[in-house]
Amino acid sequence: MPAEILYTIHFYVLFLLLTVRFSSSFIGNGDNYRRNVSLELNPGLNSLLTPLPPGVGLLHVRALGKNNTLHYLLCSQGAPALLLVHTSSISSKVVVDWPAFLVQNTTGSLKVTPESSVLYSNALVFTRLWEYDDVNDTADPEHLPPSSFFQPYELQNFTWGDLNKTLDPMANTALLCGRDASESFSNGSLCLKFSAFDVEGRDQGWPSLLHNANSSQLRVGLDGVAPRSNRSRFSLELQAVGDTQPMSRVDFLRSIDDEYTPSIFKVSQWVSSPVNSTSPVLGYAQWKPVAYRRPSPVFEDATPCRHSTPVPVAQLPPSGLVLAYFGGERQTTGLNMTFSITGDPFYNTTNYLSWTVLVGLGSPPVDSFSPLVLVIMAVGLGTPMLIILLGGVCVCVRKNRPQTQVYEPIN
Numbered sequence: 451m452p453a454e455i456l457y458t459i460h461f462y463v464l465f466l467l468l469t470v471r472f473s474s475s476f477i478g479n480g481d482n483y484r485r486n487v488s489l490e491l492n493p494g495l496n497s498l499l500t501p502l503p504p505g506v507g508l509l510h511v512r513a514l515g516k517n518n519t520l521h522y523l524l525c526s527q528g529a530p531a532l533l534l535v536h537t538s539s540i541s542s543k544v545v546v547d548w549p550a551f552l553v554q555n556t557t558g559s560l561k562v563t564p565e566s567s568v569l570y571s572n573a574l575v576f577t578r579l580w581e582y583d584d585v586n587d588t589a590d591p592e593h594l595p596p597s598s599f600f601q602p603y604e605l606q607n608f609t610w611g612d613l614n615k616t617l618d619p620m621a622n623t624a625l626l627c628g629r630d631a632s633e634s635f636s637n638g639s640l641c642l643k644f645s646a647f648d649v650e651g652r653d654q655g656w657p658s659l660l661h662n663a664n665s666s667q668l669r670v671g672l673d674g675v676a677p678r679s680n681r682s683r684f685s686l687e688l689q690a691v692g693d694t695q696p697m698s699r700v701d702f703l704r705s706i707d708d709e710y711t712p713s714i715f716k717v718s719q720w721v722s723s724p725v726n727s728t729s730p731v732l733g734y735a736q737w738k739p740v741a742y743r744r745p746s747p748v749f750e751d752a753t754p755c756r757h758s759t760p761v762p763v764a765q766l767p768p769s770g771l772v773l774a775y776f777g778g779e780r781q782t783t784g785l786n787m788t789f790s791i792t793g794d795p796f797y798n799t800t801n802y803l804s805w806t807v808l809v810g811l812g813s814p815p816v817d818s819f820s821p822l823v824l825v826i827m828a829v830g831l832g833t834p835m836l837i838i839l840l841g842g843v844c845v846c847v848r849k850n851r852p853q854t855q856v857y858e859p860i861n
């Protein structure tokens with residue numbers, strides 16, 4: 451084989467290796483930050499002295515890092531809420547004054563101590579479930595007359611299940627299910643599946659969001675609710691309360707790889723970020739704009755979702771946890787997450803919806819190219835180059851041949 455061809459193949463292999471090497475810096479991001487995660491229910495409660503009212507539970511997850519701690523608190527007193535508190539200490543504690551906490555009128559009845567170690571805190575609250583009769587199939591609740599809306603379900607008035615029964619300390623998960631007193635919920639429920647993570651990874655089920663040690667996840671499932679019209683669609687209202695920086699804007703990222711979430715090339719993140727947008731993000735809620743219409747979805751069960759622009763909300767959300775921890779004057783923002791778009795089936799076809807959100811500290815995880823896509827890219831880019839190079843080599847070899855023939859007779 452002529453040396454030029456050998457060189458070309460050599461170059462091609464080198465190119466492939468370099469591409470994979472370069473791109474693998476995007477895979478996994480080399481992120482191996484690890485936390486020690488432990489779960490605890492109703493921290494500090496002596497249930498003999500202070501019996502809990504039915505449906506009230508407080509899950510505390512401690513995620514211990516090398517020199518800092520993340521506390522997650524999931525509470526079902528009032529509207530369900532997830533509070534994230536980041537401290538610079540490895541021995542920070544959650545202190546609850548239970549009698550005051552249960553009366554729900556005392557700010558400071560839940561604290562993370564020492565208070566001086568708290569670096570960041572933010573709460574995400576699920577406040578309302580809106581249902582509207584989409585007679586014209588616009589899937590656009592922001593432009594519908596008020597008469598299209600049914601009375602919203604207030605999540606603060608739901609009866610919530612016992613967290614103790616659904617806690618899985620091995621998997622670091624818990625399931626919080628609740629129902630409204632109305633007839634529509636007699637066979638239905640709204641469930642929040644909470645997962646805490648000790649290290650980077652992905653959930654098995656779609657949307658398979660990428661998570662890391664600084665994040666936790668909530669999967670919302672609306673199952674078996676009797677719709678109040680045949681053309682009913684739903685939106686979920688979310689509110690966020692923060693200590694310094696409210697979650698004020700939703701950023702939109704695009705990706706060219708949909709391997710982990712088929713047909714979805716976007717990710718949305720509602721971020722809490724200082725006024726100067728060049729500064730890093732302090733915390734976030736991140737989701738892919740997709741919901742699923744079956745518990746074990748196939749491709750056709752995906753339905754896009756949209757969010758409204760976050761707006762300031764005048765009052766604190768009706769969550770016992772938020773009142774106890776923040777209280778007083780805090781900036782609250784809210785948005786509505788609307789499931790489905792024009793032309794998609796209505797809720798009555800499957801009587802199921804699920805949507806997943808990641809809640810975390812710092813910059814949201816960024817999806818990277820999967821190894822499969824990298825190989826396709828390397829081969830796709832490398833092969834034409836190989837052909838061009840081989841072509842060039844052949845031309846050179848042809849051109850050289852007459853010259854060697856010219857010189858040969860002299861020898």
Ligand SMILES: *[C@@H]1O[C@H](CO)[C@@H](O)[C@H](O)[C@H]1NC(C)=O
Pocket residue numbers: 484485486514515516
């Ligand atoms: C986590 O726990 C393991 C074993 O209990 C311990 O060896 C490790 O140092 C802990 N890591 C942190 C960050 O505390």
Ligand SMILES: *[C@@H]1O[C@H](CO)[C@@H](O)[C@H](O)[C@H]1NC(C)=O
Pocket residue numbers: 516517538
């Ligand atoms: C915590 O550790 C990180 C690196 O592991 C370091 O950058 C940071 O300065 C440390 N923070 C404190 C308060 O020691």
Ligand SMILES: *[C@@H]1O[C@H](CO)[C@@H](O)[C@H](O)[C@H]1NC(C)=O
Pocket residue numbers: 553555556
């Ligand atoms: C909270 O409610 C209790 C009982 O309803 C009442 O005794 C107490 O004064 C209230 N505290 C505040 C600060 O409003």
Ligand SMILES: *[C@@H]1O[C@H](CO)[C@@H](O)[C@H](O)[C@H]1NC(C)=O
Pocket residue numbers: 585586594595598
């Ligand atoms: C539905 O469309 C009809 C005809 O365009 C219109 O008159 C009606 O107001 C629309 N209804 C709603 C709820 O938007």
Ligand SMILES: *[C@@H]1O[C@H](CO)[C@@H](O)[C@H](O)[C@H]1NC(C)=O
Pocket residue numbers: 604606607
């Ligand atoms: C929900 O509960 C609040 C406070 O307990 C009450 O004022 C309101 O009427 C209830 N809403 C519904 C729809 O039941």
Ligand SMILES: *[C@@H]1O[C@H](CO)[C@@H](O)[C@H](O)[C@H]1NC(C)=O
Pocket residue numbers: 491492614
């Ligand atoms: C949870 O349930 C177990 C057994 O059912 C019980 O022993 C434990 O005390 C309960 N924990 C709390 C915090 O209620």
Ligand SMILES: *[C@@H]1O[C@H](CO)[C@@H](O)[C@H](O)[C@H]1NC(C)=O
Pocket residue numbers: 633634635636637676
């Ligand atoms: C709930 O399920 C029962 C038994 O399947 C049925 O008879 C009833 O009509 C259902 N209720 C609603 C509101 O769908």
Ligand SMILES: *[C@@H]1O[C@H](CO)[C@@H](O)[C@H](O)[C@H]1NC(C)=O
Pocket residue numbers: 481483515518662663664811812813
């Ligand atoms: C998680 O947070 C810690 C503490 O702020 C930081 O050192 C670490 O780099 C973060 N890890 C990731 C994956 O964001």
Ligand SMILES: *[C@@H]1O[C@H](CO)[C@@H](O)[C@H](O)[C@H]1NC(C)=O
Pocket residue numbers: 678679680
């Ligand atoms: C929904 O559609 C079914 C079948 O088309 C019909 O029998 C039923 O009356 C409708 N229900 C409502 C609330 O419109």
Ligand SMILES: *[C@@H]1O[C@H](CO)[C@@H](O)[C@H](O)[C@H]1NC(C)=O
Pocket residue numbers: 680681796798799
């Ligand atoms: C759902 O609503 C559609 C549109 O009105 C109706 O045609 C269909 O029969 C309903 N499906 C069920 C299962 O009720």
Ligand SMILES: *[C@@H]1O[C@H](CO)[C@@H](O)[C@H](O)[C@H]1NC(C)=O
Pocket residue numbers: 725726
């Ligand atoms: C934002 O940036 C400007 C110019 O860089 C600076 O003057 C201002 O103090 C910054 N504001 C905040 C809140 O950091």
Ligand SMILES: *[C@@H]1O[C@H](CO)[C@@H](O)[C@H](O)[C@H]1NC(C)=O
Pocket residue numbers: 580591592599687688758761783784785786
């Ligand atoms: C959510 O949508 C409902 C109905 O359109 C509206 O009344 C409410 O103000 C919206 N909430 C937020 C936070 O935008």
